[in-house]
Amino acid sequence: MAKIVVDGLEYEVDSDNNLLQECLSQGLDLPYFCWHPCMGSVGACRQCAVKQYRDADDKDGLLVMACMTPASDGAIISIEDEQARDMRERVIESLMISHPHDCPVCEEGGECHLQDMTLMSGHNYRRYDKKKRTHRNQYLGPFINHEMNRCITCYRCVRYYDDYAGGTDLVAQASHHHTYFGRHEEGVLESEFSGNLVEVCPTGVFTDKAFSEHYARKWDLQSAPSVCTGCAVGCNTTPGERYGTLRRIVNRYNSEVNGYFLCDRGRFGFDYVNSDARLTTPVRQVNGVSTAIAESQWQALLEEFTSGEVIGIGSPRASNESNFALRCLVGDSHFYSGMSDSEHGATQLILELARDRAFHSPSIRDIERADAVLVLGEDLTNVAPRIALALRQSVRNKAKELAASCNIPRWQDAAVRELAQHERSPLALLSGYATRLEDVASDSLIDTPAVLANIGHAIAAKLSDKAPAPVALASDYSAAVSRIAEQLAKAQRPLIIAGTCAGDVALIRAAANIARALHASSGQVTDLCLVVPEVNSIGVGLLANKDNLLSAALEKMHSAAVKKVIVLENDLYRRAGHQVVTDALASVEHLLVVDQLPTATTAKAHTLLPTTAFSEHEATYVNYEGRAQLSFQVQRNQSSAMPAWRWFSDRRQGNVEAIVNRCAEEAKDFAKLDDLLPDVKQFVAGMKVPRQSHRYSGRTAMIANLNVHEPKQPVDDESVLAFSMEGIPSMKDATILGAAWAPSWNSNQAISKFQDEVNGELKQGHTGSLLIERTDPNASYFAVDKPAKKGKKGALQVAMAYQIFGSDELSARSHSIQKRMTDAYIGISPEDAEALGLVQGDSVSLNGNGDLATACIRSRIKPGTAAVYCGDNQINAHSIGESLLISKSAARSDDRGISGLIVSDLYEEGY
Amino acid sequence: MYTLIKDTLLSQVRTLWMVFLKIFTKADTVEYPDVQPYMFPRWRGRIILSRDPDGEERCVACNLCAVACPVDCIALQKAETEDGRWYPEFFRINFSRCIMCGFCEEACPTNAIQLTPDFEMAEYARQDMVWEKEDLLIDGTGKYHDYNYYRVAGKQIAGKDKGEALNEAPPVDVRSLLP
Amino acid sequence: MFVLEVGSVLTIGLILAVVIVVAAMLIWVERRLLSFWQERLGPNRVGWFGLLQVVADMIKIFTKEDWIPPFADRFSFVIAPAIIMSVVLLSFAVIPFAPNIGVVDSNVGVLFILAMASLGAYSVMLGGLSSDNKYALLGSLRAAAQMVSYEVFMGISLLGVVALSGSFNLRVIVEAQADGWYVIPQFAGFVIFLIAGIAESHRLPFDIPEAEQEICSGYHTEYSGMKFGMFFVAEYIGLVLVSSLITVLFFGGWLGPSFLPPIIWFAIKSSMFIAFFILLRAAIPRPRYDQLMNYGWLFLLPVSLLNLLVTGAIILSTQ
Known part of the structure; x- marks a missing residue:
C-alpha cells in the first residue's frame, strides 16, 4: 500500500500499479487510450498526461504519462493542473486530425471511448484545416467491419489481437501517420477471439458487423446480465434487445470467469433467438400433420404425463430449473441427463473428481x-x-x-x-x-x-x-x-x-x-480443470443418476416398456446413433418434446411445446468448475413459448425464485443455488432495476403503428428487473449490472467505475456460487487401462474433432456463425491421404454407409488416425465407432467445403 | 413620501390608464381560418425528412433525433444500402405525442429532419397521427439547400470513393516506402 | 301587486331576472373587454359579436356531469355554492335602484349588506374544507382571512357616509346626495371601500383565494358543472353588487339630470364601475398574500379610522 496525493487529496493505492490504473481505481476521471486493464501500459497515446511534483514545495512540477509512472509512495500529482489539461487537449486534437466526420454513421457512436475522451479532455473545435489522411478498408470476415479512417493509432488492436490473443494476421503496417492496422490482404480474421476487437478498439475502426445489420444505439438496447450458453465456461454477457429481436452480445465483466473478453462463438452465436424457425405455438403432430392446440388441450395432454411411468430426458443445454422440474415430474429414477452414454459417464467421473479434496x-x-x-x-x-x-x-x-x-x-x-x-x-x-x-x-x-x-x-x-x-x-x-x-x-x-x-x-x-x-x-491442492462441452453439462450431470444411461432409456422405449417420454430441449439424434433413436422413438406412444427450434427429434414428437431461449427467461447454469451463475431475462417472448420448467410445473404457481429455491432445497449439491438470487432488501423501496437505459428512445412511437394508445409497460413479476426505464439504475451497485454506464463514460470502459479496483471484483458483485462441496478425503489412483485392440486393417483410429463455429448446436443456427462454418471433415495425415489417393478438399464416404465428409489433410496428425469433425450433426458421431474406413466419393458432401477452415497445420501441398 | 406615492399609487393609476388606452388599438388577432396567418420559415410545425441536393435521403438513421426527443415519439431502425449508405428502414413519428420542440432538428447532424411552417395536422382519429417515413419524406432539401452529409463524412459510398470527401487526401498506399 | 313600486312582486321578479342576466352577460362582457385591453378580439364567433357565447357557456355548464368527489363531505360540498349565491342575491334586497324600484326600503340597509358579506365567507370556507383537497384548503384559508380582514375596513369606510347622511337606510343616503355626491367629502372612504369591495368579492387583483398559478383554483378546485357555475356567477353578481353599492353610497345612486329616467342613471353609473373592475383585472398584477394582509391592516385600517375621525370632527364642528 502506498499513499499518493492527487489534486490535494490523499489516496491509498497499490504501489505495484501505475498511476493511471490507480487513479481509475479511485474513481477519478483521467483520459486514456492505449492502456487497457488487461494489457498493461505502453505509453503510446500520450493522453493520460498528469503533472507530477517532486515534493510539497515543488510548484512547477513535471508532465508525466500516468500510465508509465509507478504509483510510488508519496507521489504528488495533479490531474486538474492547467498544463496537464492543456497537454491532454492538444494531444487529442492531434489524434483527431484525420478522424472523419463519421459519428452519425458509425456503429461505435454513443459508446465510443474516443467520444468520451474528447469530451473529457475538452477538445471541441477543429483548428487543423489541411487534408485528412484516408485509408482503404479491408474485408475482415463476417464478424468484423473495418473502417480505418477512424483510427487514432493507439495500437490497442494489435496489442490485443497479437500479443494477448495470439493472432498472427492483424498487424500494424506502414509508418508515421500512415500507420495501418489490418491484414496483409483482405480475408477472414483468423483468431477465434476477433470479436473482442470491437470492444478493445476505442473508436469505430473495428465494429460488430452482425450487429450493424440490425443496428441500435447502446442506449436503445434493453439489456440484462446474462450468461453465455455457447460452452461450459459460462462467460458473463450482456445481450441487447430492441424492437423484440436480440441485437448483439457484449462482454460483461466477471473477475473470476471471463474478465473483459469473450470468444466469437459467444459473441456472435445468439442469432438463433431471432430465427423465423423458432417454435411458437403448442402443436399436436399426428401422422406428419401438425395442428396448433389450445391451452385446454395441452393441459389435458400434459396431464397424461403426471401418472404412470414416464421417461424424462433432460438436456445439458437446458437450465437447472428446467431439468429439475422435469426430474420432479418423472421422478429420480426416470430422469436421464440426455447426454450420450460416453459423455454421461465422463461427466459423472468428472463430478466424482470434483468432490475430491486433492x-x-x-x-x-x-x-x-x-x-x-x-x-x-x-x-x-x-x-x-x-x-x-x-x-x-x-x-x-x-x-x-x-x-x-x-x-x-x-x-x-x-x-x-x-x-x-x-x-x-x-x-x-x-x-x-x-x-x-x-x-x-x-x-x-x-x-x-x-x-x-x-x-x-x-x-x-x-x-x-x-x-x-x-x-x-x-x-x-x-x-x-x-x-x-x-x-x-x-x-x-x-x-x-x-x-x-x-x-x-x-x-x-x-x-x-x-x-x-x-x-x-x-x-x-492441485488445479485440475475438467472440461465439459455444454453450458449446463455439469448441472444436468448433478441432477441425473449416475446409472441412468441414455442407451438404457432408448432401450426401454424401443421395447415399449415405457410408453410416455418427455424430451427436454434435446435433439436425441446428436446423442446416440440415428437408427437407434429412430427405432426407439417409433415405439413410443406419446412423445412430448419441448424445445426452442425444430430439430430431428421435434419432427418425431406427438406433442411439441415451444420454450424460451436463453435471453427470454431467467435461469441458472453450472459451468465446468461447478460454478452456478444466474442469467436474467433480457426480452419477452411474444409467442406462447414458456420456460421449459413452466410447462412441467403447475404454471399458475411459482416463479423463477420459487423453483430456484425448491431446487436448492431438494436437489443434492444445489444448496447454494439460492445464493444467486439477488437480495430484494437491498433495493430502495421495492424499486426494480431497469432493463432499459435512462435514455431509451422511441417509447411512444415504437409500436404506435400497431396502436397509438400505448400499452402499460409490461410488468415483470418474476424478476428484480423491470421492462422499463424506471427504477434504480445500477449506477454504483453492480450486483445487477447490465450495460455499464457512468457519467461521461458511455463506452464499455465505464466498467472501471463499477470495480472495487481496476481488474478487481465488481462492487457488491456476484461471481457465482461454487456448488460442489469437496468432501472425499482419500480417493485413490485410477488403474491404467489396457491398451485397446487394433482396429480393422486399413481402418483409421478415430479422434473426435470440434470446431468453435459449428460444434455447438444452437449457435450453429446463427447467421454470422454459419458464414464461418465448414463442412464435416475427416482430418488425415498426408501419408494416409496419399495411400487413399485423396487430395485436400476431396469428398470422402465413411464406412461406406453413405455419410459424406470432406477430406482435410493436416500435417500434424498421427498417420493411422482420423480427426472426425461432425459438422452440425452432419455425421452421426455415435455410429462411427473407434475406427473408420474412408474412401473417395464422387458425391459432394456439402456446399460449404472446408475452405474457411482455420487450423494451424493445414497441409499446403496440393490444395 | 412623493416617491412612495409615485411608485405605488400613481404607478398603478398610470398602468390602468395605459391599459385602458389599449381599447383604441387594433387587435393583433388573425382571424384564422377566415384569414391564413403568415407562417415564418423557422416556425416549428409539422416534421419532415428532407433529401440532399443529389436527391438522396438525408437521414442516416443515427438515432440522435430519437434520443433527443423528450417525449420519445420518434422510432426508427437503421439499415444500410449495398454501397454503405445508412438509411432508416422505417422512421415513425407519433405526432399525437410530439410537442414540436424542435430538439430533433437541433440534434440532426445531417439536416435531414426539419420542422416546417405547417400546423394544420389535426385528425379525427389519433391513429392517423402516426406518420411513417413515406409520409414524412419530402422530395426537396427543405430549409437547408446545400448541405450534403456524405460529401463531408469519411465513409465511402457509391460515387464517392475514399479520400474524395471534403478536406480528404487520397487513400494512403500502405505498401509505399516513401515517407 | 304588479305595479312598478318598491316591494311589488313584479319589481322583485324583474330585479332578480335582471341581476342574474346581467351577471351572466358579464362573463361575455368581461372576456370581450379584457381582450380589447390585451389587443385581442375575444369571443366573437357565437352569435352577433359573440353574444351567444353566454348561452353556449350556460348550456355547457348545465349539461356537465354533476360530480361530487367521493372523498368530499357531501352536505357542505353541496351547500357551499348555494350559500354564496343566496347571500349575494339577498344583498340586492336593499339596493335602491330607483325611487320606485327596489325590494325593501330598509332602515338598516348598510348593516344588512355587511351582514350578508360576512355570511359569504362561510361559503368559501365550507367549499374549501369539504373538498378535502390541499389546494382547496389553502384557498379557503386565504379566503377566510382575506374576507374577514377586509370586512373591517369596508365597514369602517362606510361609517363616514352614514355619519354624513345620518342614516343606515340606503334610500336616505341616496337622497342625501342630491346636493353633492359623497365621493367628494368621502374620497378616502370611497377608495377604501373600492379596494375592500374587490377583496370581498375576490376579484382580480385580489383573487388570492383562487390564484390559479399557485393553488390550482383554490376553494373551488374540486367543483365542476353547475356547482362551479354558481361560484362563478356569484362572483359576477358580487361584482354587480359592489358596483351598485359604490354608485349608491358615493355617486348619488339614481340621481342625475332628468332627461334620463333614474334607473338609467343608476345603470350607467354601475356599468362604469363594472368596467373599471374589469380594467383592474386587465392591468394590475396580483399581490402576494402577505402583502395583501399587510396592506390591509397596516395601511387601510389606519387610513379608514383617520377618515372616520376627520369626518366626525368636521360634522361635530359644523353642527
Whole structure:
C-alpha cells in the first residue's frame, strides 16, 4: 500500500500499479487510450498526461504519462493542473486530425471511448484545416467491419489481437501517420477471439458487423446480465434487445470467469433467438400433420404425463430449473441427463473428481495464473475457447517472473515482452491432432487418445512412485514425459486440463492421476480443470443418476416398456446413433418434446411445446468448475413459448425464485443455488432495476403503428428487473449490472467505475456460487487401462474433432456463425491421404454407409488416425465407432467445403 | 413620501390608464381560418425528412433525433444500402405525442429532419397521427439547400470513393516506402 | 301587486331576472373587454359579436356531469355554492335602484349588506374544507382571512357616509346626495371601500383565494358543472353588487339630470364601475398574500379610522 496525493487529496493505492490504473481505481476521471486493464501500459497515446511534483514545495512540477509512472509512495500529482489539461487537449486534437466526420454513421457512436475522451479532455473545435489522411478498408470476415479512417493509432488492436490473443494476421503496417492496422490482404480474421476487437478498439475502426445489420444505439438496447450458453465456461454477457429481436452480445465483466473478453462463438452465436424457425405455438403432430392446440388441450395432454411411468430426458443445454422440474415430474429414477452414454459417464467421473479434496477446479482467472500447464486430449480453442485464451496468458507468467527479478513492473508491457522474448511458462499439449495453441506450447505430442492417456500415466508415475505404472511406452516419448513431469513438479501453480470432448475417459483418469501425483508430492491442492462441452453439462450431470444411461432409456422405449417420454430441449439424434433413436422413438406412444427450434427429434414428437431461449427467461447454469451463475431475462417472448420448467410445473404457481429455491432445497449439491438470487432488501423501496437505459428512445412511437394508445409497460413479476426505464439504475451497485454506464463514460470502459479496483471484483458483485462441496478425503489412483485392440486393417483410429463455429448446436443456427462454418471433415495425415489417393478438399464416404465428409489433410496428425469433425450433426458421431474406413466419393458432401477452415497445420501441398 | 406615492399609487393609476388606452388599438388577432396567418420559415410545425441536393435521403438513421426527443415519439431502425449508405428502414413519428420542440432538428447532424411552417395536422382519429417515413419524406432539401452529409463524412459510398470527401487526401498506399 | 313600486312582486321578479342576466352577460362582457385591453378580439364567433357565447357557456355548464368527489363531505360540498349565491342575491334586497324600484326600503340597509358579506365567507370556507383537497384548503384559508380582514375596513369606510347622511337606510343616503355626491367629502372612504369591495368579492387583483398559478383554483378546485357555475356567477353578481353599492353610497345612486329616467342613471353609473373592475383585472398584477394582509391592516385600517375621525370632527364642528 502506498499513499499518493492527487489534486490535494490523499489516496491509498497499490504501489505495484501505475498511476493511471490507480487513479481509475479511485474513481477519478483521467483520459486514456492505449492502456487497457488487461494489457498493461505502453505509453503510446500520450493522453493520460498528469503533472507530477517532486515534493510539497515543488510548484512547477513535471508532465508525466500516468500510465508509465509507478504509483510510488508519496507521489504528488495533479490531474486538474492547467498544463496537464492543456497537454491532454492538444494531444487529442492531434489524434483527431484525420478522424472523419463519421459519428452519425458509425456503429461505435454513443459508446465510443474516443467520444468520451474528447469530451473529457475538452477538445471541441477543429483548428487543423489541411487534408485528412484516408485509408482503404479491408474485408475482415463476417464478424468484423473495418473502417480505418477512424483510427487514432493507439495500437490497442494489435496489442490485443497479437500479443494477448495470439493472432498472427492483424498487424500494424506502414509508418508515421500512415500507420495501418489490418491484414496483409483482405480475408477472414483468423483468431477465434476477433470479436473482442470491437470492444478493445476505442473508436469505430473495428465494429460488430452482425450487429450493424440490425443496428441500435447502446442506449436503445434493453439489456440484462446474462450468461453465455455457447460452452461450459459460462462467460458473463450482456445481450441487447430492441424492437423484440436480440441485437448483439457484449462482454460483461466477471473477475473470476471471463474478465473483459469473450470468444466469437459467444459473441456472435445468439442469432438463433431471432430465427423465423423458432417454435411458437403448442402443436399436436399426428401422422406428419401438425395442428396448433389450445391451452385446454395441452393441459389435458400434459396431464397424461403426471401418472404412470414416464421417461424424462433432460438436456445439458437446458437450465437447472428446467431439468429439475422435469426430474420432479418423472421422478429420480426416470430422469436421464440426455447426454450420450460416453459423455454421461465422463461427466459423472468428472463430478466424482470434483468432490475430491486433492483437486481444485480453476476459474479462468486461476488458469491465467498457472505457471505450468498440461492439456490432455482437449482441443480447448474449439470446445472451451475462453480457457484457450486464458492459457495464452498463463504462458506469460514466465515473463512476469523474469520482469519481477529485474525490477520491471509487470504493467510495463513492452518492457516485459522485450525482456522475455520467447521465454514462456511451460504448456504441454497432448492431443489427437494439432490444436490452435501449438504456437505457445512447450511440448506438443500428437497421438491417439489411448496413447495419450498412457503418456499421462507415465508422467504421473514420474511424479509419484505410488501412481500406477504405465503400459510400455514408445521410447521417443520418454524425453518429453520426463521434461513435462519436471516442469509440473517445479511449478508453483501447476494445472492439468482434460475433458469429455476427446471422447475417452482414460484421458480424464490419467489427468486425475497426474494431479493426484502432484498433490502427493507437493501436498498442495492441485488445479485440475475438467472440461465439459455444454453450458449446463455439469448441472444436468448433478441432477441425473449416475446409472441412468441414455442407451438404457432408448432401450426401454424401443421395447415399449415405457410408453410416455418427455424430451427436454434435446435433439436425441446428436446423442446416440440415428437408427437407434429412430427405432426407439417409433415405439413410443406419446412423445412430448419441448424445445426452442425444430430439430430431428421435434419432427418425431406427438406433442411439441415451444420454450424460451436463453435471453427470454431467467435461469441458472453450472459451468465446468461447478460454478452456478444466474442469467436474467433480457426480452419477452411474444409467442406462447414458456420456460421449459413452466410447462412441467403447475404454471399458475411459482416463479423463477420459487423453483430456484425448491431446487436448492431438494436437489443434492444445489444448496447454494439460492445464493444467486439477488437480495430484494437491498433495493430502495421495492424499486426494480431497469432493463432499459435512462435514455431509451422511441417509447411512444415504437409500436404506435400497431396502436397509438400505448400499452402499460409490461410488468415483470418474476424478476428484480423491470421492462422499463424506471427504477434504480445500477449506477454504483453492480450486483445487477447490465450495460455499464457512468457519467461521461458511455463506452464499455465505464466498467472501471463499477470495480472495487481496476481488474478487481465488481462492487457488491456476484461471481457465482461454487456448488460442489469437496468432501472425499482419500480417493485413490485410477488403474491404467489396457491398451485397446487394433482396429480393422486399413481402418483409421478415430479422434473426435470440434470446431468453435459449428460444434455447438444452437449457435450453429446463427447467421454470422454459419458464414464461418465448414463442412464435416475427416482430418488425415498426408501419408494416409496419399495411400487413399485423396487430395485436400476431396469428398470422402465413411464406412461406406453413405455419410459424406470432406477430406482435410493436416500435417500434424498421427498417420493411422482420423480427426472426425461432425459438422452440425452432419455425421452421426455415435455410429462411427473407434475406427473408420474412408474412401473417395464422387458425391459432394456439402456446399460449404472446408475452405474457411482455420487450423494451424493445414497441409499446403496440393490444395 | 412623493416617491412612495409615485411608485405605488400613481404607478398603478398610470398602468390602468395605459391599459385602458389599449381599447383604441387594433387587435393583433388573425382571424384564422377566415384569414391564413403568415407562417415564418423557422416556425416549428409539422416534421419532415428532407433529401440532399443529389436527391438522396438525408437521414442516416443515427438515432440522435430519437434520443433527443423528450417525449420519445420518434422510432426508427437503421439499415444500410449495398454501397454503405445508412438509411432508416422505417422512421415513425407519433405526432399525437410530439410537442414540436424542435430538439430533433437541433440534434440532426445531417439536416435531414426539419420542422416546417405547417400546423394544420389535426385528425379525427389519433391513429392517423402516426406518420411513417413515406409520409414524412419530402422530395426537396427543405430549409437547408446545400448541405450534403456524405460529401463531408469519411465513409465511402457509391460515387464517392475514399479520400474524395471534403478536406480528404487520397487513400494512403500502405505498401509505399516513401515517407 | 304588479305595479312598478318598491316591494311589488313584479319589481322583485324583474330585479332578480335582471341581476342574474346581467351577471351572466358579464362573463361575455368581461372576456370581450379584457381582450380589447390585451389587443385581442375575444369571443366573437357565437352569435352577433359573440353574444351567444353566454348561452353556449350556460348550456355547457348545465349539461356537465354533476360530480361530487367521493372523498368530499357531501352536505357542505353541496351547500357551499348555494350559500354564496343566496347571500349575494339577498344583498340586492336593499339596493335602491330607483325611487320606485327596489325590494325593501330598509332602515338598516348598510348593516344588512355587511351582514350578508360576512355570511359569504362561510361559503368559501365550507367549499374549501369539504373538498378535502390541499389546494382547496389553502384557498379557503386565504379566503377566510382575506374576507374577514377586509370586512373591517369596508365597514369602517362606510361609517363616514352614514355619519354624513345620518342614516343606515340606503334610500336616505341616496337622497342625501342630491346636493353633492359623497365621493367628494368621502374620497378616502370611497377608495377604501373600492379596494375592500374587490377583496370581498375576490376579484382580480385580489383573487388570492383562487390564484390559479399557485393553488390550482383554490376553494373551488374540486367543483365542476353547475356547482362551479354558481361560484362563478356569484362572483359576477358580487361584482354587480359592489358596483351598485359604490354608485349608491358615493355617486348619488339614481340621481342625475332628468332627461334620463333614474334607473338609467343608476345603470350607467354601475356599468362604469363594472368596467373599471374589469380594467383592474386587465392591468394590475396580483399581490402576494402577505402583502395583501399587510396592506390591509397596516395601511387601510389606519387610513379608514383617520377618515372616520376627520369626518366626525368636521360634522361635530359644523353642527
